Amino acid sequence: MKLSGRVKPISYLKAHAPEVIRGLAGGEAPVIITLHGEAKAVLQDVGRYEETQETLALLKVLALTNKEIEAGRIRPVDEAFKRVRGRLKD
Known part of the structure; x- marks a missing residue:
């Protein structure tokens, strides 16, 4: 998106x-x-x-997820769901 044609002085905004x-x-x-x-x-x-704010929030979640993966703090989905189900039973 080229914004160069969309630059306006504040006086323009006041008048229009x-x-x-x-x-x-x-x-x-x-x-x-x-x-x-x-x-x-x-x-x-x-x-x-x-x-834009929703997109940024999703990108932050993806960045955090990538950091978790790089740090080795991930579990296989089967194991993760098993742990969640175990917690729900308690």
Whole structure:
């Protein structure tokens, strides 16, 4: 996703806020907001933000799982389920 065309100064956002928000809700790419020529914020649709957060959470789970595998702290699935069933009986 190329964001270079989506960089806007904060004055643009102030003058065109409803238009920018409608565009985001309509599926447009996020907008980079600048202040004094420096990128300071990213404005995006809340649905897309939630999707991004869910994706990051899944990636964190995968990274933790890979660390567990590398550390040798894994068990065969049969053994793991056997232990869980044993705990549930208690």
